[in-house]
Amino acid sequence: VIDINKVDMLQMTPSRMQLLLTGSSSLSCLKGLRTVMIGGEAVPESLVSELRKHTEAEIYNMYGPTETTVWSSVSLLDVKRPIDIGSAIANTRIYILDAHGRLKPVGVHGELCISGDGVARGYLGRRELTEQKFLADPFFEGDRMYRTGDLAKYLPDGRLQCLGRIDQQVKIRGYRIEPEEIEKHLKACAGVTECVVIAKCHEAGDKYLAAYYSAPEEASLAVLRESLSAKLPDYMVPEMFVYMESLPLTPNGKIDRGALPEPGYVRPKLSSSYKEADTEAQSIIAQIWQRVLNRDLVGVEDNFFELGGNSLLIVRMHWELEKRYPGLVSVADIFAYPTVSKLAGIIENRDVFKIKDLKIDRLQMPEDFFACAGGYNDGTVIRTVLGCDLYRRLKSMAYRLGRKEEDILISALIYMLSEVSGVQKLPVHISGKDREIRAESFNLEEIHDINDLIYRVSMKMESRGIDNVIPIRYLDKIRLDKDKGSVLVLYTYNFQGFQDNALRLYDIIVRAEEAEGDINFIFEYDGSKISKEKMEELIFYYMDIIEVISAVDG
Incomplete structure (x- = not known):
C-alpha cells in the first residue's frame, strides 16, 4: 500500500511500526x-535505530494523551541525542510539578501537566x-490543566x-492499562492467594502483560484466561501467566518485581500435556512459536492463544511461516488451526509440490542465438546499470500507472524476449521477495499495448496461488535436460535467496538489484550454450526497451 500509493508521510504507534519492520517481506517501500x-506509546531506541536502516525520512516522536486532544509535544529525533518528547506545540503549555x-x-x-487550548x-x-x-x-x-x-x-x-509513570499504569498497543485492576480480578480467581501484573518486552521490543501468582497448586491457564476474559477486555488479559509457590519479597515485605523470573523460562499448566514434534513441519513450527512467543518449550498439542498469542503475534508468526512455507498458510488458518500439530497437518497436506509432475515450458530461440558446440559449461556474467535519470523516469512511470518498478522491468523483459524469439506465448520464471519461484506464462497475442502488458504482469505478481510456484527448497531436486534450441529464463528483483548453482537449471538469469538512486543488472548465462555476442545484443536491446517504455507519456 505504501509503495503503490507513493505514501511519503506515515504515522504509527511504536508497536505497529515494529510489526511492519519485522513482518514485511520487503521494506524498500x-x-x-x-x-x-x-506516538501513542514510549518509543524504544532500538526501534528508531532499526527504522533508520530502511529510510532517510525525518522521524518525529509525538507525545500527548487523548485528554489534551492527542498531541501536546513533538520532537524531531536526532541520532546524536537520546529520545525525548520535544517541546510543547502551539497554544499548549507543559509544566513539571511536584506533589x-x-x-x-x-x-x-x-509530574507532567498540560494546559492550553x-x-x-x-x-x-x-x-x-x-x-x-x-x-x-x-x-x-481561567484555564484548565490536565x-x-x-x-x-x-x-x-x-x-x-x-521518564515513565508516577503510578503503575502501562500503555500497551495504544491502550492504557492499570495493572491493579487486573490484579484485583486475578485475586478473585479460585485458589489465587497473591499476584502481581507487570509489563514485559518481547525480543522485538513490543510490550506485553505478564501475571505472576501464587496458589496452593498451579491453576489451569485456560481457566485463568476464561475467568479474566469474562470481566476484562481482551487487551487487559495477560499474555503470560507464571505460577510460583510464593512471590519474592523485599526486606520491607513488598513484592520484589526485580526478582521475578522471565516468563518464558516457566512452562505453564496447559489444557494439554507436553508432546514432542514427530515430523519436520511440526519441529519447524514449534521452533517458530518458541521465538515468537518467547517460550523455551512448545509441544505439538499446545494452543497458540493459550500460550499467550495475540493478533500482533499472529502476524509476526505468519511472516515467519511464510518465509519457510510461502503461500501455504494464511492468518485465518492460524485462527482455525491453533495448535502445532493441526497447523503442521494443513501445511503437509497443502505442500503438494511433486517433482515428477513438474512441467516446465522452455522458450524456443533462433539458431544463431546459441554458441558453437564444444564449449565448457561455465557460467558467464555481464553487468550493467540503469542510470539515475532513467531510474527516475521509470519510478515516475510506475507512480503514474499505480504499479511497481519491477512490473515495468518484467514487462520490458517479456517484450524483448518475444521480439528476439518471434514467439508470442512466453514462459518466464520470476522470483521476488519471497522464497519461491513463480513459473509464469504471458501471451502477447492478448496484449493491446505496453500499459496493458504492465497491468497484466502486475496482476499476476499480486495474485497468490501454489499451482505455479516452485519453492526455493526444491530447486536442487529438479533435474532437466537442457534442450539445445531453447532457454529457460529466470528474472529476480532484490532477491538473495537461491542456490549459487542455479545455472544448472536456468540458461539465463536476470538479477535486478536496487542501489543508491539506480538499478544494478547482473546477467548470468550458460556460456557453453549461448553466444556471448548474442547475449550482449539481447542486453543492449533490453536496456533500449526500458528507455523507450519509460519515455512513454500516458
Missing part, C-alpha cells in the same frame, strides 16, 4: 518516505475522576524527557 511520526503543584526546576523530575472538559459521567485529573491552571487564570501521571523533566535546552 520505506525509502520513499519523507516524514515518519511515531503540591509547584514548578520543578530544570533537570528535576516531577487542547485540554478537554473532563470524563463523561465520571465526575470524581474528572475532579482528580482536571484542575484549574495555577499559572493562567495531570497526565507521567514522570518527566525539562532538559537544559528546553526539551522534555519522559
